[in-house]
Amino acid sequence: MTNTIHKTTFSVPIEKRYFEDYIAGSVHEFGCIMIKEDEIIAFADRFDPQVFHTNPDAAKDTVYGGLIASGWHTAALMMRLCVDHYLSHVASLGSPGVEELRWLKPVCPGDEISIRVTVLATKPGGSGPCSGRTRC
Amino acid sequence: MTNTIHKTTFSVPIEKRYFEDYIAGSVHEFGCIMIKEDEIIAFADRFDPQVFHTNPDAAKDTVYGGLIASGWHTAALMMRLCVDHYLSHVASLGSPGVEELRWLKPVCPGDEISIRVTVLATKPGGSGPCSGRTRC
Numbered sequence: 001m002t003n004t005i006h007k008t009t010f011s012v013p014i015e016k017r018y019f020e021d022y023i024a025g026s027v028h029e030f031g032c033i034m035i036k037e038d039e040i041i042a043f044a045d046r047f048d049p050q051v052f053h054t055n056p057d058a059a060k061d062t063v064y065g066g067l068i069a070s071g072w073h074t075a076a077l078m079m080r081l082c083v084d085h086y087l088s089h090v091a092s093l094g095s096p097g098v099e100e101l102r103w104l105k106p107v108c109p110g111d112e113i114s115i116r117v118t119v120l121a122t123k124p125g126g127s128g129p130c131s132g133r134t135r136c
Numbered sequence: 137m138t139n140t141i142h143k144t145t146f147s148v149p150i151e152k153r154y155f156e157d158y159i160a161g162s163v164h165e166f167g168c169i170m171i172k173e174d175e176i177i178a179f180a181d182r183f184d185p186q187v188f189h190t191n192p193d194a195a196k197d198t199v200y201g202g203l204i205a206s207g208w209h210t211a212a213l214m215m216r217l218c219v220d221h222y223l224s225h226v227a228s229l230g231s232p233g234v235e236e237l238r239w240l241k242p243v244c245p246g247d248e249i250s251i252r253v254t255v256l257a258t259k260p261g262g263s264g265p266c267s268g269r270t271r272c
Contacts, residue, residue, distance in 0.1 A: 043212075046212075046216070047212035047213065047215055047216050048212070048215045048216065048219055049216075049219055050219055050223070050228060050230075052230070062229075063229055063230075064230075070212075070215070071230075071231065071233070072208070072211055072212045072215050073212075075208055075211070076179075076182075076183035076184070076206075076208045076209075076212065077183065079183055079184045079206070079208050080182070080183050080184065080185075083184055083185055083186060087186070092186060093198075093199055094186075094188070094199075094200075094207075094239075095207065095239065096238065096239060097207070097236070097237050097238035097239050098234070098236070098237040099236060100233070100234070100235060100236070101233050101234040101237060102232065102233035103230075103231065103232060103233050
């Protein structure tokens, strides 16, 4: 963590946050995580061993002009920011999936990642009388 | 790697595979990777530190009844299978994103992951005269 962004309207801390605290239309911003070259390479060696993710020298000769992070690495770091700052630490039950995932720009060593989450909709129901789903 | 599935109609090896070798309608199956408990915990400690991904004992008291892999971990292993078996090693230029990602069932320690890829469509064009995009 190299920097901290907190723009949120949550009225309760993450340890006491329940379904009713996620308000449709609310917007929350959190960050940052700096992504470092050695972590980019380590992640890609295991999960996405394409040359523009694993080899800084060879990556110079690719369309990206240098090393870039695997898109799955940036997605995973986005998840870390969600767990640290957004998802309830006492009531989150996981997610059924993602509607759309777009990698708009390459993420390079030294870049900082932050997130903006908008609660699009909430729907009561699920595994208990006080539970529900949020779409964000 | 604990097992090997290869059901593919590619006529050329991955080191010689170009855009024209990805035929719309073709189906390819590859695998498997076994997912182990220590890797589930290590991934989640960094990227998705929710108790059902990080603590085997505490996970027993959750809705999942035990440790499960982060969905981002299973997605990353899917990518590894794609890089090892599906994506050209000489012509792949990365991806703009994912249209839909669904985590249909929990993935537990010892489970084996394999993939089925269908080439839905191909579209010439892009960064060079012989390049194009495939949607799969």
